[in-house]
Amino acid sequence: MKKIFSKIISLLFISGMASIGFTSCQKEENPQLRFSMNVEVSDITENSAKCLISVAPESGSVDIYHNNCSIGCIYDDKGYPSHNISTPGLAEPLSYPGQHTFYMLYLKSNTTYYVQGFVANPTSSGLEFIDGPVVTFTTLAGAPNLQIVSLKVNGDLYQNPTGSFTSTLKNNGCVP
Numbered sequence: 001m002k003k004i005f006s007k008i009i010s011l012l013f014i015s016g017m018a019s020i021g022f023t024s025c026q027k028e029e030n031p032q033l034r035f036s037m038n039v040e041v042s043d044i045t046e047n048s049a050k051c052l053i054s055v056a057p058e059s060g061s062v063d064i065y066h067n068n069c070s071i072g073c074i075y076d077d078k079g080y081p082s083h084n085i086s087t088p089g090l091a092e093p094l095s096y097p098g099q100h101t102f103y104m105l106y107l108k109s110n111t112t113y114y115v116q117g118f119v120a121n122p123t124s125s126g127l128e129f130i131d132g133p134v135v136t137f138t139t140l141a142g143a144p145n146l147q148i149v150s151l152k153v154n155g156d157l158y159q160n161p162t163g164s165f166t167s168t169l170k171n172n173g174c175v176p
Contacts, residue, residue: 032060032061032062033057033062033064033067033069033119033121033130034057034058034060034061035055035056035057035058035061035064035119035130036055036058037054037055037117037132037133038052038053038054038055038117038133039051039053039073039115039116039117039132039133039134039135040052040053040135041115041135041137044137044138044139044140045139046107046109046110046139046140046141046142046143047105047106047107047108047109047139047142048103048104048105048106048107048139049103049104049107049113049137049139050101050102050103050104051073051075051090051101051102051103051104051115051117052099052100052101052102053071053072053073053099053100053102053132054097054098054099055094055097055119055132064094064119065094065095065096065097066095067121068122069093069094069119069120069121069122070092070093070094070120071091071092071093071094071100071117071118072089072090072091072092072102072117072118072120073089073091073102073115073116073117073118074087074088074089074115074116074118075088075104075113075114075116076088076113076114077107077111077112077113079114080114080134081114081115081116081134083118083129088104090102090104091118091120094119107139108139109139109140109141109142110138110139110140110141111138111139112136112137112138113136113137113138113139114134114135115134115135115136116131116132116133116134116135117131117132117133118130
């Protein structure tokens with residue numbers, strides 16, 4: 001009986017140690033990415049702008065620079081942007097601290113745009129988007145497209161709907 005009792009105790013001890021070892025080696029399933037983000041827009045023209053994004057990890061956060069994360073921005077002229085296929089966006093790997101620069105091109109002139117920074121974190125179920133602040137800016141107004149369709153010289157009226165003229169003007173001298 002003593003042998004059976006000692007075998008049971010030994011088995012319980014071994015199984016208890018194995019479960020302690022197993023639970024202490026488990027990886028955290030959803031590590032937390034915590035950071036602050038700054039989004040700025042500069043160099044605004046009538047059809048382009050530059051988006052500057054920087055992130056700073058918070059104390060105790062997962063290392064965002066070595067976690068296969070991406071940083072980027074999405075923008076829209078119809079309101080707050082969303083992560084869908086029709087919303088323009090730009091992204092690059094988040095592998096270094098500091099400012100990341102994105103060039104938004106082919107924008108409409110004299111139009112208000114909404115820009116949002118984000119960090120994309122790859123997970124086992126897809127990408128997790130952690131959105132930053134939204135900022136707005138308005139592109140510059142384009143130069144008006146002026147065409148000369150008529151020209152009056154010395155009482156003579158010249159008209160051309162294409163706005164293109166080739167003419168020779170007579171020099172009549174100065175009139176006192």
